[in-house]
Amino acid sequence: MVNYKELGLVNTRDMFAKAVKGGYAIPAFNFNTMEQMQAIVQAAVETKSPVIMQVSKGARNYANGTILRNLAKGAVEYAKELGCENPEIVLHLDHGDSFEICKECIDNGFSSVMIDGSHLPYEENVALTKKVVDYAHQFDVTVEAELGVLAGVEDEVSAAESHYTKPEEVIDFATRTGCDSLAISIGTSHGAHKFTPEQCTLVNGVLVPPPLAFDILAEIEEKLPGFPIVLHGSSSVPQEEVETINKYGGALKAAIGIPEDQLRQASKSAVCKINIDSDSRLAMTAAIRKHLAENPSHFDPRQYLKPARDNMKKMYIHKIVNVLGSDNKLG
Numbered sequence: 388m389v390n391y392k393e394l395g396l397v398n399t400r401d402m403f404a405k406a407v408k409g410g411y412a413i414p415a416f417n418f419n420t421m422e423q424m425q426a427i428v429q430a431a432v433e434t435k436s437p438v439i440m441q442v443s444k445g446a447r448n449y450a451n452g453t454i455l456r457n458l459a460k461g462a463v464e465y466a467k468e469l470g471c472e473n474p475e476i477v478l479h480l481d482h483g484d485s486f487e488i489c490k491e492c493i494d495n496g497f498s499s500v501m502i503d504g505s506h507l508p509y510e511e512n513v514a515l516t517k518k519v520v521d522y523a524h525q526f527d528v529t530v531e532a533e534l535g536v537l538a539g540v541e542d543e544v545s546a547a548e549s550h551y552t553k554p555e556e557v558i559d560f561a562t563r564t565g566c567d568s569l570a571i572s573i574g575t576s577h578g579a580h581k582f583t584p585e586q587c588t589l590v591n592g593v594l595v596p597p598p599l600a601f602d603i604l605a606e607i608e609e610k611l612p613g614f615p616i617v618l619h620g621s622s623s624v625p626q627e628e629v630e631t632i633n634k635y636g637g638a639l640k641a642a643i644g645i646p647e648d649q650l651r652q653a654s655k656s657a658v659c660k661i662n663i664d665s666d667s668r669l670a671m672t673a674a675i676r677k678h679l680a681e682n683p684s685h686f687d688p689r690q691y692l693k694p695a696r697d698n699m700k701k702m703y704i705h706k707i708v709n710v711l712g713s714d715n716k717l718g
């Protein structure tokens with residue numbers, strides 16, 4: 388049993404309370420590799436931002452849970468080495484799908500877990516979430532739950548509305564489960580293909596997706612004033628990275644994300660955690676493709692992983708400073 392406090396990590400409670408009050412959101416960046424961890428820490432330290440480093444089931448399978456936990460411990464020490472006296476770093480399980488995986492993470496140094504019961508019938512989601520909360524809170528680990536199902540790219544935008552979080556359920560859900568934050572569905576979705584071109588409007592040559600359901604967000608805020616809300620699927624899929632990938636041999640078609648002005652707007656509300664994974668994948672892949680195309684003789688991974696890390700760091704800093712507004716919020 389390793390408690391996260393021994394690793395110098397923090398849970399999300401105070402961080403979220405401050406973010407909701409201050410009208411900004413904490414970045415939750417997924418990581419699978421050492422380079423992503425380094426880029427996240429460098430960006431957080433340089434901008435003096437709290438940060439959530441999150442690990443999916445796929446990341447655990449790829450990199451091994453013990454290694455990722457030790458990378459997170461290393462992240463705290465690395466942040467201090469970079470001059471940040473009191474880093475605020477959360478190690479979070481992303482999309483935990485069973486009590487067992489949440490327990491394993493809680494027992495092994497995670498400071499926050501998500502139990503994603505969003506695909507279950509309502510009462511089963513309540514029961515599973517409550518079981519995780521009851522266990523997690525014994526160790527002061529915070530729990531994110533989810534209500535509503537994120538839309539997939541095949542969904543018609545109008546049909547997707549039926550998966551949106553139902554505001555009339557949130558009070559009952561939050562009260563009965565005791566969860567610390569709630570992920571909601573208001574039109575975001577996972578991956579680099581969030582909308583089809585047909586779902587978008589062409590404005591000045593740019594495909595603009597339909598807006599997020601801010602009316603539903605407002606209703607949820609009204610029902611649960613000040614309660615921390617989470618947005619998944621919030622990559623904006625920068626077109627310059629998509630173009631670089633395609634220019635150097637990639638084949639990413641119609642990759643469309645959430646416009647950053649909408650994420651900026653959401654960050655000012657009770658949305659206090661914004662999940663970004665795909666943008667990091669794009670930044671990494673674009674830099675590696677470009678480097679290898681321009682330097683065909685290179686075969687030392689450090690030669691192409693360095694520009695990849697630098698490009699991810701640039702993206703993380705941009706999100707923190709220009710989109711989420713979590714810079715200078717430490718302490």
Ligand code: G3H
Pocket residue numbers: 417443444445446481482577578664665
């Ligand atoms: O929500 C999904 C995250 O982007 C993690 O993706 O399961 O492929 O690691 P993954």
Ligand code: 13P
Pocket residue numbers: 417481482576577578579618619620621622623662663664665666
């Ligand atoms: P993106 O695919 O939009 O980056 O979303 C990531 C996410 O929600 C991780 O849980």
Ligand code: ZN
Pocket residue numbers: 482577619620662
């Ligand atoms: Zn997600």
